[in-house]
Amino acid sequence: MTTSIISVDNIHKSYLMGKEAVPALRGVSLEIERGDFVCLMGPSGSGKTTLLNIIGGLDEPSRGTTITIAGEKS
Template sequence: MPDVIVSCVNIHKSFLMGREAVQALRGIDLDVLRGEMVCLMGPSGSGKTTLLNIIGGLEEPSRGHVIVDGENVVALSEDALSEMRLTKMGFVFQNYNLLANFTAWENVEVPLALAGVGRRERRRKVEYLLDLVGLGDRAQH
């Protein structure tokens, strides 16, 4: 049997816009296998970001459930959600949220420190990651 890492069952999400209910998601079913690469595509406003936010526990579905690595995301406490995001997920935001008062180096280093990575290993990883995306020379910006 395939190793399902993410399972969404009958996900619905609605928002109130003024007095009108907007149905952002209607009955989404999705299984993602461990190691599988998935691309969500669709026009603006089709619910891609909403679905990703629900999978990551940033938003709750109006109906349905999400299982990530065997855990029901909707039932997790805020602390457990934070731990899940720290250890099991990576996010790429459309509107990236860098800390404005931090350098590029510090913005990369913070999540590593939160994950308990030692100082020497953090330094190595930060240098590698900044170089990987062509920002090694801008580490102090």
């Protein structure tokens, strides 16, 4: 039986630029199993750092709060 060490379900993040909401993440879901090697790739501004900040607890998602790390929901 494999258990995810990191699990993210349907995460959304938007930032306000004036009165306009600019989406950084739209419905991101991710599961990382023990022993997986993961690389986040994408162009500048695609949400890589935003996703890592949310997983690391440095930022909070705008919607979708199901983040599980080592079996503990945050």
